[in-house]
Amino acid sequence: MRTPGEFATGHLPGAVNIPLDRLEAGLADLRQAAGRRPLLLVCASGARSGRAAVILASRGIGATSLAGGTRGWSSAGHPLAHPPGPVRSVWAMERQVRFTAGSVVLLGLLLGLSASIAGGLVFSALTDTCGLAVVLGRLPWNRRGRGDVRPR
Incomplete structure (x- = not known):
């Protein structure tokens, strides 16, 4: 459920990466x-994989979301796998969203656009969606990389 950039920074051993925005294509x-086997869905914190489990359940596919995601897995002392070669230094999606949202709000204050930015953030909270994460997920450093594996 993680972006390819996030996946490349560390993932559960044996994991196959299907980012949340490509879930429909991988059904x-x-x-x-x-x-063949139970599906365990994993993201950085458990939020995206939880949403994916709900989507899959609505399509008749059973899956479980790992509570706490890769952060929780790693914090509990379990190992993370890394693709061969140098580890790509990519910010986690949540950090990218916070940086971009903060930058947009700051720019909005400077340009007098704060009301429209605030409205977008309220809409995001009410719908429990994050359009900014979707847009950021499509940027080159978050797209298919060495650590992104296609489903078999």
């Missing part, structure tokens, strides 16, 4: 995989 592969 057939996920349905097939779920028939």
Whole structure:
């Protein structure tokens, strides 16, 4: 459920990466995989994988979300796998969102656009969506990289 950039910074051993924004495209592969073994969905904190589990359940695919995500896994002393070669230094999506949102709010204050920015943040909270994370996930450093694996 993580972006390829996040996945490359460390993931559960044996994990296959399907970012949340590509979940629909991977439904057939996920349905097939779920028939062979239980699916464990993982993201950085557990929030995106929880949303993905709900989406998959609505499509008849059973899956479980790892509470606490890779942060919780690593904090509990479990190892993270890394792709071969140098580790790409990519900020976590949450950090990218905070930086971009803060920059936009600051720019909005300077340009007098604060009301529209605040409205977007309220809408994001009410709908429990993050359009900014979707946009940031499509930037080059968050796209397919060495650590991104296609489902089998």
